[in-house]
Amino acid sequence: MLQLLDGLAAEIDANQIATCVYAIHDPNEGRLVYASAGHLPILVRDEDGTVQRADEPTGPPLGTGGWIHASGSIALPPGSTAVLYTDGLVERRDEDLDEGIAALERALSGATGTPQVVCDRLVRSAGVTPDHDDDVAVLVLQHPARKGAEAELFRNAALELLGGVEAAPRARAFASGVLTSWRFPAELHDLGVLATSELVANSLQHGTPPMRLRLRRTDRRLIIEVTDGDDHLPRRRRAEPGDESGRGIAIVATIASNWGSRRTPGGGKAVWCEFVLQKP
Known part of the structure; x- marks a missing residue:
């Protein structure tokens, strides 16, 4: 998938690059399999609030041409929450990018509720306002821990x-x-x-x-x-x-x-x- 997008990006504008992450959740194995073209790391919060960071990108940004993007994986068991986001959420002119990601990890550690609730809390914690100077996209994915009659389905x-x-x-x-x-x-x-x-x-x-x-x-x-x-x-x-x-x-x-x-x-x-x- 990322190889196809890499070629498409080069055709659209050879002077531009873009980051991208593509992920598939396997609930049977309890893992999130992903390929990252220079994108920021996926964050995963388990039931007790511990947050893990996915490994480094598995390939360079889209538009660089000719690269093979490998796959990585991170545990996403029942009761856990994964967060994918763009740099507009964590990047600030006056601080290091790693500091922004660390702050997002701390906010995610205490964030519970539905995906929409978690998303809203992360956006507020990052200080994003309507006049924010960068685009922000956040995707929250949850693997519910099901019990009782619901688990039978x-x-x-x-x-x-x-x-x-x-x-x-x-x-x-x-x-x-x-x-x-x-x-x-x-x-x-x-x-x-x-x-x-x-x-x-x-x-x-x-x-x-x-x-x-x-x-x-x-x-x-x-x-x-x-x-x-x-x-x-x-x-x-x-x-x-x-x-x-x-x-x-x-x-x-x-x-x-x-x-x-x-x-x-x-x-x-x-x-x-x-x-x-x-x-x-």
Whole structure:
């Protein structure tokens, strides 16, 4: 993603550069995976108020051209809050930038409540007023700690795919058992098993070990994901009538609400699909 934006930035104005951070939250693993093009560090506050700072940027600013931006990660477990922000929030002409970030860390340590409440408190603590002389953007992300009946709506299960082609029937049986235990209706159960079968078959044919199947449900979605060690992302294509393969991704795209793929930190890829759940 950042490589594409880097090229776009150079095309727009070769004399300008811009910073950017792109992040994906994985609630199953409790981590925030990010790539940073010269951007300020992400801050994460855990439940007890301890604030951690993400590592240094994983690449130079956009518009510098020709660089490979690596990925980093930082823990974001249930009950924690992540903050992404621009330099207008922490940079002042009369003080060092690190002092501004440290002040933001202190403000975040005592900030609780909804994302909007946390955001408002951080902006006030930085002394930002309507006549502030720089643009300010703040994004607050929370991973809620869910309990009781609400927690039952947020479930996940995983299976390591071992043994070559023998992994396919095991994956289908695993998905069927999980979806049954989550009490999905028969139609969604069958679609989920079919999507699992096609994603696993695609990985077995085109991917490399290690391979893993993950199923996750939220209060709004069922997400099915397969990861493997090959970093070539799949594309949907039209199979000819005589082709014996090549329809898997097309089937997934047809039956699911959405699908996609991404490269994973350390190499490999994840291919996923999701089904939007009907409101009770």
